[in-house]
Amino acid sequence: MEPIYLGIGALGFNLPALVAQLINFTLLLIIFRLFLYKPVLKMLDERKQRIQEGLDASDEAKRRLSETEQDVAKELEKARQEGQAQIAQAQQISARIQEEARQQARTEAEQLLERARSEIQLERDGAIADLRREFADLTVTAAGRVIKEELDAGKHRRLIEEVLSEAPSGDGSRQAT
Numbered sequence: 001m002e003p004i005y006l007g008i009g010a011l012g013f014n015l016p017a018l019v020a021q022l023i024n025f026t027l028l029l030i031i032f033r034l035f036l037y038k039p040v041l042k043m044l045d046e047r048k049q050r051i052q053e054g055l056d057a058s059d060e061a062k063r064r065l066s067e068t069e070q071d072v073a074k075e076l077e078k079a080r081q082e083g084q085a086q087i088a089q090a091q092q093i094s095a096r097i098q099e100e101a102r103q104q105a106r107t108e109a110e111q112l113l114e115r116a117r118s119e120i121q122l123e124r125d126g127a128i129a130d131l132r133r134e135f136a137d138l139t140v141t142a143a144g145r146v147i148k149e150e151l152d153a154g155k156h157r158r159l160i161e162e163v164l165s166e167a168p169s170g171d172g173s174r175q176a177t
Contacts, residue, residue, distance in 0.1 A: 135164070136160040136161060139156070140156045140157060140160070
């Protein structure tokens with residue numbers, strides 16, 4: 001053994017110190033493995049698990065966000081369609097109201113026109129009656145002057161009214177003589 005010991009010694013190594021250092025290193029390695037390596041590995045595994053949970057939660061949040069965006073898009077589309085339906089309904093109601101207003105205006109115009117025609121007819125009939133009375137008065141007066149005596153105005157007026165009532169009325173139903 002001495003030749004190995006001398007050979008190692010020639011290189012500048014002290015064999016007992018080397019063996020002591022190897023034993024110390026092995027003991028230190030075992031102690032680190034028991035007290036430090038396992039807790040560090042456990043801590044790293046826990047951290048890895050927390051990171052994985054965070055990534056999973058992030059993926060889940062992304063999935064939920066995507067679903068929520070899709071739901072919001074569907075709701076917006078539904079709201080847009082409902083809005084368009086309400087606009088179409090309002091336009092239909094507006095068109096119906098306008099048509100009803102036009103119809104009512106036509107009806108009122110026809111009523112006003114009919115009322116005006118009735119009033120014109122009444123005024124015309126009144127004017128014709130006034131003209132007949134005046135004509136009767138003029139005729140009695142003229143006849144009185146012609147015969148130079150006073151005639152019974154009531155009799156003559158009655159006679160003239162009878163003749164006038166038998167005569168055509170002047171409303172377009174006159175017959176040619």
